[in-house]
Amino acid sequence: MELLIVGKPNVGKTLLMINFAAYLGLRELHLEVSEGDGVRRSQRLTTDRARRDLVSLYAPKTHRMQTLMLDQGLGRQRVPWTVADTMGIPEGIAEEPEIRHQVALTLERLLRADMVLHVLDASSVGLRRMEAPGPFDAALAELGQLLKGYLIIANKMDKPGSHEGLRLIKERYRGVPVTPVSAVTRRGFRDMKNWMARLMG
Numbered sequence: 001m002e003l004l005i006v007g008k009p010n011v012g013k014t015l016l017m018i019n020f021a022a023y024l025g026l027r028e029l030h031l032e033v034s035e036g037d038g039v040r041r042s043q044r045l046t047t048d049r050a051r052r053d054l055v056s057l058y059a060p061k062t063h064r065m066q067t068l069m070l071d072q073g074l075g076r077q078r079v080p081w082t083v084a085d086t087m088g089i090p091e092g093i094a095e096e097p098e099i100r101h102q103v104a105l106t107l108e109r110l111l112r113a114d115m116v117l118h119v120l121d122a123s124s125v126g127l128r129r130m131e132a133p134g135p136f137d138a139a140l141a142e143l144g145q146l147l148k149g150y151l152i153i154a155n156k157m158d159k160p161g162s163h164e165g166l167r168l169i170k171e172r173y174r175g176v177p178v179t180p181v182s183a184v185t186r187r188g189f190r191d192m193k194n195w196m197a198r199l200m201g
């Protein structure tokens with residue numbers, strides 16, 4: 001089973017992956033990092049180290065896909081599964097061919113994933129910021145309707161303005177399931193886990 005985490009840069013995808021892994025009880029993360037040209041590097045690091053090295057305070061840090069390998073599934077079947085943290089996709093078509101290539105790879109993988117979390121920054125709705133939900137998110141939500149397991153995560157619910165943001169997100173993406181989460185306080189993690197366990201059967 002594969003879970004894919006998608007969304008714009010800086011919405012909190014990487015922190016969500018790391019803190020959710022910690023919530024599941026993992027102390028060490030086993031990550032497979034795609035280096036381009038199909039080369040994959042295997043990396044083991046503690047959750048503390050991962051937070052320090054992979055979560056970006058300023059500019060988005062994730063340019064490559066990093067996949068977390070998990071031995072035990074959440075459903076009754078307990079099959080191994082993976083969580084892929086993807087490159088943030090910015091609004092508009094990128095000039096750099098490498099970024100366009102990464103975007104294409106992400107969308108292609110999205111169509112094959114068993115579960116997709118589309119992360120939005122609920123605290124930046126309506127603001128002129130890179131991470132504010134925009135046309136790209138609307139397009140992604142439309143695509144998401146074609147998938148079996150698709151959930152919008154309204155992240156950063158610990159921040160000011162996020163409650164109004166959540167209301168606007170629910171209004172804007174009517175008919176799409178939305179779960180409010182804070183990757184920092186772990187609010188909503190239980191709902192996320194239950195959603196995954198249901199899909200894993």
Ligand SMILES: Nc1nc2c(ncn2[C@@H]2O[C@H](COP(=O)(O)OP(=O)(O)O)[C@@H](O)[C@H]2O)c(=O)[nH]1
Binds near residue numbers: 185
């Ligand atoms: N307050 C708050 N900050 C968050 C939350 N999730 C992520 N962040 C911060 O948002 C920034 C971008 O996070 P990151 O995981 O690198 O985003 P990514 O580019 O989507 O992978 C970092 O400074 C995080 O600490 C959250 O739920 N609440």
Ligand SMILES: [Mg+2]
Binds near residue numbers: 013015060088
């Ligand atoms: Mg990231």
